Amino acid sequence: MSTPALCIRGLRKAFPKVLAVDGVDLEVARGEVFGLLGPNGAGKTTTLEIIEGLTTADAGEIEILGLTWGRQGQEIRSRIGVQLQSTSLFNKITPREALDLYGSYYPRRRNTQELLELVQLVEKADAYHITLSGGQMQRLALALALVNDPELVFLDEPTTGLDPQARRSLWDVVRRMKGEGRTVVLTTHYMDEAEALCDRLAIMDRGQVIATGTPASLIAELAIPSVVELTFEGTAPDPAPFAGRLGQPVERRADLWEIPTPDPKALLPRLLEAAEGAAIPFQQVHIRRATLEDVFLHRTGRSLRE
Amino acid sequence: MMLWRQFASEWRLYSRDRVAMFWTFAFPVLLLLGFGTIFKDDSGPKLAVVRVQSPVPTAIDGALDKALTDLQLKVLTLSKSEAETRWSKGETAAQLEPLGSGGGEGYRLRLNSYLMAQAGATAGLVNQAWLVAQARLNGAPEPNRIPVQVESPGHKRSTNYASFLLPGLLGLNLVSMGLFSVGMVNVSYREKGKFRRLAVTPLPKWIFLLGQVLHRLTVTVIQAAILLLVGRLAFGIQNQGSFLNLLFIMTLGTGCFMAFGFALSGFAETSEGYAAISNLVFFPLMFLSGVYFTLDSAPAWLQHTVAFLPLSPFLRALRAVFNDGAGLTGHGFGLLIVVGWALAAFALAVRRFRWA
Incomplete structure (x- = not known):
């Protein structure tokens, strides 16, 4: 148990037109839920696929459960569970059959019925794969990732495209995995998901890890625990003149202005006075805690969703 | 055990695709009935x-x-x-x-x-x-003419066109199954990412490939059995040779041409690409096999090359057993060529096969 679940050094992968992974180092301890957070195209999926053995890296070292791909590939495969970003199965296979079949590839396997119950697919157990909804397909993919009772589970964007309720139920399954002592590595571009699920995070952008830590420590490092938001009807006006008047940076995002501050209580009266003086037509004022979104914005100058 | 599961699962999924399954089995039967009936007249088409x-x-x-x-x-x-x-x-x-x-x-x-x-x-x-x-x-006496008789060459006990057609159908069926259906299915599965999910499991590639081969082999055997039964009921055609020899030759052929399909599927990224590549192999194989015309007047190097292609020795052996009741002894070298191609193609297939 002393070796980490996953240890990566200097991982690099270039595709003909893009440097997808540019020197990534990661270490994931056993039993933790580790998140790779970043916008689309940050290199999360490529990193994961290299770890899973689907893509070969140009350079770098990977140790998975103390094993390496070169000689111990089969043992790695039998001890990890993988959910791909899109799991394409044979159209006319049922969840029960898929779990039985994929389970048969492993030396150790979990009971199919138990897995169906875990991901709440008992009612759809005998329906053809093509007839399942997006959420049901994702839950089946999750069950398939658990079919070999893996020590280490990789989930690539497990909740993308799901409705809020389906996301919550998937989160529950991930928490159950952690409860069972498994290590989970997941990618996401939802900051709320990363905050809700992950013990530790690596924030990725343009093929590089730009920050690592617990969600709380990453936010704390910002030293701006709060953000005051002014919302407008329609697109927010240019904040530059107002920022000058206020003597503090103001950022515009779609229909709102954001003013990061370590002390909202002190800012608020000044802000309202300045806004009234400049006749700013804002609708509402919100004060919120800083999030991972703000961490990303602060470090890259760009929003996660861009 | 793993192989058996793979094989059984191939069959289960295959049997659910009713349309594909129906045509796989019905098409050769329809061809046989159609052509057999059109050319039922023993004298064949007139000049x-x-x-x-x-x-x-x-x-x-x-x-x-x-x-x-x-x-x-x-x-x-x-x-x-x-x-x-x-x-x-x-x-x-x-x-x-x-x-x-x-x-x-x-x-x-x-x-x-x-x-x-x-x-x-x-x-x-x-x-x-x-x-x-x-x-x-x-008013002069009519000139004497040498009497003419039209016969199929070498098939002493076969009596009609359908009996000539049937082994050809058996053979071409399995060539097209190998080259087109198997290869195409694999390319399209890979294209849609269905293999990626298998790639992250410890399932060895060769078990997956062999499972498919065994599945298709049983499909071919069933297909052949149906054709033979229809041929017998509709045209009174009988297999003149031993069924064991027939099964042996068909197994070799299926293995060989499926291995071709697998090997070629390793070279194509998309279904469209595969269609082009497989035609590139299929048509020369067909035209140079002696099925459509003889190569007597072709240059010597071409004739020597062609002698080592797998399709014609395979069809020749099949016809010899089926129509003439021959044994395998005269076809040892021809069948060896088929085996050689099969092994080479399978080795290439395992080497080139990629999950993703």
Whole structure:
């Protein structure tokens, strides 16, 4: 148990037109839920696929459960569970059959019925794969990732495209995995998901890890625990003149202005006075805690969703 | 055990695709019934000659027409313009036309250079008819003719066209199954990412491939059994050789051409690409196999190369067993060639096969 679940050094992968992974180092301890957070195209999926053995890296070292791909590939495969970003199965296979079949590839396997119950697919157990909804397909993919009772589970964007309720139920399954002592590595571009699920995070952008830590420590490092938001009807006006008047940076995002501050209580009266003086037509004022979104914005100058 | 599960699962998923399954089994049967019925007449298709009508028919014209019919030629009498239209479309193999206004000034026989086999045989018969017609007109005795009999070569106990067709259908079926269906399915699965999910499991590639081979092999055997049964019920065709030999040859062939399909699927990224690559292999294989024409006049190097292609030794062995009841002894070398190709292709397939 002393070796980490996953240890990566200097991982690099270039595709003909893009440097997808540019020197990534990661270490994931056993039993933790580790998140790779970043916008689309940050290199999360490529990193994961290299770890899973689907893509070969140009350079770098990977140790998975103390094993390496070169000689111990089969043992790695039998001890990890993988959910791909899109799991394409044979159209006319049922969840029960898929779990039985994929389970048969492993030396150790979990009971199919138990897995169906875990991901709440008992009612759809005998329906053809093509007839399942997006959420049901994702839950089946999750069950398939658990079919070999893996020590280490990789989930690539497990909740993308799901409705809020389906996301919550998937989160529950991930928490159950952690409860069972498994290590989970997941990618996401939802900051709320990363905050809700992950013990530790690596924030990725343009093929590089730009920050690592617990969600709380990453936010704390910002030293701006709060953000005051002014919302407008329609697109927010240019904040530059107002920022000058206020003597503090103001950022515009779609229909709102954001003013990061370590002390909202002190800012608020000044802000309202300045806004009234400049006749700013804002609708509402919100004060919120800083999030991972703000961490990303602060470090890259760009929003996660861009 | 793993292999058995893979095999069983292939069958289960296959059996759910009702449309594909129906056509796999029904198509060769329909072909056999169709062609077998069209060519049921044992004499086979007749030779035909287009006869351009003389503007002013004479006695010699009448005598010639009668002689042509007596010699079993199918005579198609057309006006000059109709005959020219047909000729220019290239449908006519031989056209007999009078010089001048009537038969008195002689005839000319035009032969289509694209249809020389047919045209040449027709020319012989037309000239014989000409001699017969002249003799009859002059009251002279008819010239003696060497009797002609039409037979299929080498198939001493087979009696009709369907029995010639059936082994060919068995063979081509399995070639197209290997080259087209197996390879195409694998490429499209890879294209849609269905193999990626398998790639992250410890399932060895060779078990996956072998599971598919075994599945397709059983499909082929069932297909063959259905064809043989229909052939027997509808046309009274019987396998003249041993069923074990037949099974052996078919197994070799299935293995060989499926391995081709697998190997080729390793070279194509998309289904469209695969269609192009497989045709690139299929057509030369077909044309150079001696199925459609003989290569007697081809350059020697080509003939030597062709002798080592797998399709013709395979079809030859299949026909020999099925139609002539031969054993395998005479076909050892040919079958060895098939085995050689099968092994080479399978090795290439395992090497080139990629999950993603």
